[in-house]
Amino acid sequence: LVQVKSLANFEAFKWLRGNSVVLGIFSGVVPSLVLALLMSVLPYILRLLLYIEGTTTRSQIKLRMLHRLFFFQTWNVYLVTIFSSSIFQIAVKSVSEPGKIVELIQTQVPQSATNILTYVLLLAFIGAAKEIVQGVPLALRYLVPKLFAKTPRMMLKAEQPQDFKWEAAIPTHSLIFLMGFSYSFIAPIVNWFVMVYFGLFYLIYRYQFLYVYNDSTWATGGLSFPKSIKQILVGIYISEVYLLLMMVAKLHAGVNAIMRIVVAAGLIAVTVGAHLYINEVYMPAINHLPVKRAADVERTPALAREFPDVLDRSGDIEKMLPESQRCAYATFSSLVPAFVIKLVLRITGSAKPNTVDNGWDNAEDAMPGFAHDDQL
Known part of the structure; x- marks a missing residue:
């Protein structure tokens, strides 16, 4: 037809x-x-x-x-x-x-x-x-x-x-x-x-x-919302590939053509970075953490002990994250990727778990600013 x-x-x-x-x-x-x-x-x-x-x-x-x-x-x-x-x-x-x-x-x-x-x-x-x-x-x-x-x-x-x-x-x-x-x-x-x-x-x-x-x-x-976001990202990827091909086709236009190709390729790189950031920060929390409870944890980081693994799959009780590390994930996981949090905790020496009670002897010293309440 x-x-x-x-x-x-x-x-x-x-x-x-x-x-x-x-x-x-x-x-x-x-x-x-x-x-x-x-x-x-x-x-x-x-x-x-x-x-x-x-x-x-x-x-x-x-x-x-x-x-x-x-x-x-x-x-x-x-x-x-x-x-x-x-x-x-x-x-x-x-x-x-x-x-x-x-x-x-x-x-x-x-x-x-x-x-x-x-x-x-x-x-x-x-x-x-x-x-x-x-x-x-x-x-x-x-x-x-x-x-x-x-x-x-x-x-x-x-x-x-x-x-x-x-x-x-x-x-x-x-x-x-x-x-x-x-x-x-x-x-x-x-x-x-x-x-x-x-x-x-x-x-x-x-x-x-x-x-x-x-x-x-x-x-x-x-769970339908993350799939909609991925569908929109597919449209953005296809559009940026078209833009890059059009810039490559105009390569003979002069010196400015190379700059346009670099900008078009940079847009693809930025989109890939944003896509990886979304997958790293938001998708695990959507799969494993209820939205309402996530809001409660963000308001009260001490509640993070109820979620032994905010970003990873549940494991044995000995492998549960320390309380301060869970608080850090609950507070900052919506802002920075998980590997950045792990790196900061490792550098500051706050990632040493207590294998006896799966917690910290002094959570206030390990993560300043977080309250430690044994009643929670």
């Missing part, structure tokens, strides 16, 4: 020649519409496969689907379908001129902006309308109680507010962010359409979460 103009060169499709209206529809609207319909069915297929795979809980199914749906869409919607025309042209021309691959990327990739605009606008208006109308859930709410609800309990369950399918919505929003951010310097007009998309969904979600959706059944403990 994307290369429908090339099909007109074959004898079987000669009826397409000179028919600009049909060519415009098939190369513009139809591919994005078919793609959006297929992507709307994909969550049900992935959910079924996860059931067959043997996933034990619903929360695990949703978290795994959140991850897989995003990468499936990133590959099949963004890297394959959206760029199919540019990749095809790059592959054909690079065979005869392999040394101009970077230049071909610079000239061919911006031509895919039309496909991205069509897909974003399609999701912005059709997706937003589908979200606000809620046609299928509305019909089921009237049909299920009359046809299948035989007891008062079944009627009550059928009439309860529906749940928000965040495992299917978040990957789609992350994909739109990827499209907008990666094309922000290639074809900036895409940003206006992405702004319309997020603006419409903000207004709709604001109403839906207040009056429509039931959030009492959400039971992931906030």
Whole structure:
């Protein structure tokens, strides 16, 4: 469908020649519409496969689907379908001129902006309308109680507010962010359409979460947020790679071109550093420390003795961290990486555990500023 103009060169499709209206529809609207319909069915297929795979809980199914749906869409919607025309042209021309691959990327990739605009606008208006109308859930709410609800309990369950399918919505929003951010310097007009998309969904979600959706059944403990952050980082990485390739393609522009390449490479290095920092500081705490208790520990560091390993997996009682070291992790782990805390404790001599009681004989001397209360 994307290369429908090339099909007109074959004898079987000669009826397409000179028919600009049909060519415009098939190369513009139809591919994005078919793609959006297929992507709307994909969550049900992935959910079924996860059931067959043997996933034990619903929360695990949703978290795994959140991850897989995003990468499936990133590959099949963004890297394959959206760029199919540019990749095809790059592959054909690079065979005869392999040394101009970077230049071909610079000239061919911006031509895919039309496909991205069509897909974003399609999701912005059709997706937003589908979200606000809620046609299928509305019909089921009237049909299920009359046809299948035989007891008062079944009627009550059928009439309860529906749940928000965040495992299917978040990957789609992350994909739109990827499209907008990666094309922000290639074809900036895409940003206006992405702004319309997020603006419409903000207004709709604001109403839906207040009056429509039931959030009492959400039971992931906030684990969907780190996955969303990782999806955003994927979009940032792809965008920065595009920027670096564009700067390399303009290497012949002069001395300033080298400086632009250094800046583009520096952005990637900074992003990698931020990514490693997030994985080192926040991800272990999210996996092993409840958010509410983490806030309590930050306010009262002495409570850290209740968490023998804030950043590492639980071990034997003899391998538990000293009290002062746990206090240091609880207080400073959100500011600096764990290895920096360990290094400072090692230098200051505050990392010597007491193997008798797994604590410190004098916690105030080991870590000044922390109170030692035997009653806690």
